[in-house]
Amino acid sequence: MQPAGNLDHVDRQLLSALSADADVTNKSLAARLGLAESTCAYRVRALREAGIITGTRVQLDLALLGYPLQAIIMVRLGSHTMANVNQLYDSLAATPGVIQAFHVAGADDFYLHVAVENAEALRDFVLQHVTSHRVVRQTETHLVFEVRGGAGVLAAPSDR
Template sequence: MLGPITLRNAQPPARRDSDPANTLDHVDRQLLIALTEDAGVTNKALAGRLGLAESTCAYRVRALREAGIITGTRIQLDLALLGYPLQAIIMVRLGSHTMANVNQLYDALAATPGVVQAFHVAGADDFYLHVAVENAEALRDFVLQHVTSHRVVRQTETHLVFDVRGGAGVLTAPPGR
């Protein structure tokens, strides 16, 4: 649990810098850490956890949203329980790298049912797709019907995912929490 935060006044500090990341203070960072751990926490619980007034907490979270630092909330699904126990990373290489081809394929791949995340990457490959499917046959069909069917795709390589764990992220809680 995060310790209480002592504030000199109830108003958040003025935002003077055009780069939102440079204007985050200790309270903002603690709010982001807490929300990263549980995005569904109520304002009342969040304020209590951090030792803030509920109005200050709500104001700060709203300011973080308006600054574009908080861009939404997400839930984490158990894909296996939903009937999609097989996950894979599909590496995709293109034969043609025009802006139009890249953007069209990226949009198409990201919009394909079964794609958990689509990454446009640098290096030998152009895209990584994290997909979840019902079984090996569905994975084969996914690659053939939704990836290699695009004329600009030159090559794919598929890697099965054994396990997925979230990382520590970019914000960390203070030691001894």
């Protein structure tokens, strides 16, 4: 993987533009940044090959898909062996309804961002897929009112 320090201004502009709109065409991206299309395509390919661009994602409207309720489930373990942690992490991340699974430091061990159909489905999710694991000691669930994407690490600093 190429270290971030080896990225030049053009690489960072490409990454910023792709972070804002991963669907942008090479032609449009090249025009926006004042690059030749071949140079733009080469640079993006090089960023992929270096492992800096690891994929693209589609953003879904979860409510329109029938999953209007989102929550963060905080999970605490009773046993912290490497095998228990890895097994649970793999299981939680693979559970349908989990948008993201975070292994965190602090009082909690995992945060799960989930989307479900309704409050009953949320309750069932916690009981069937989280607390059913023998190493889980405690959970705490927080409803998500709204989700907004952040500026990201390549955003221009705001004027203060």
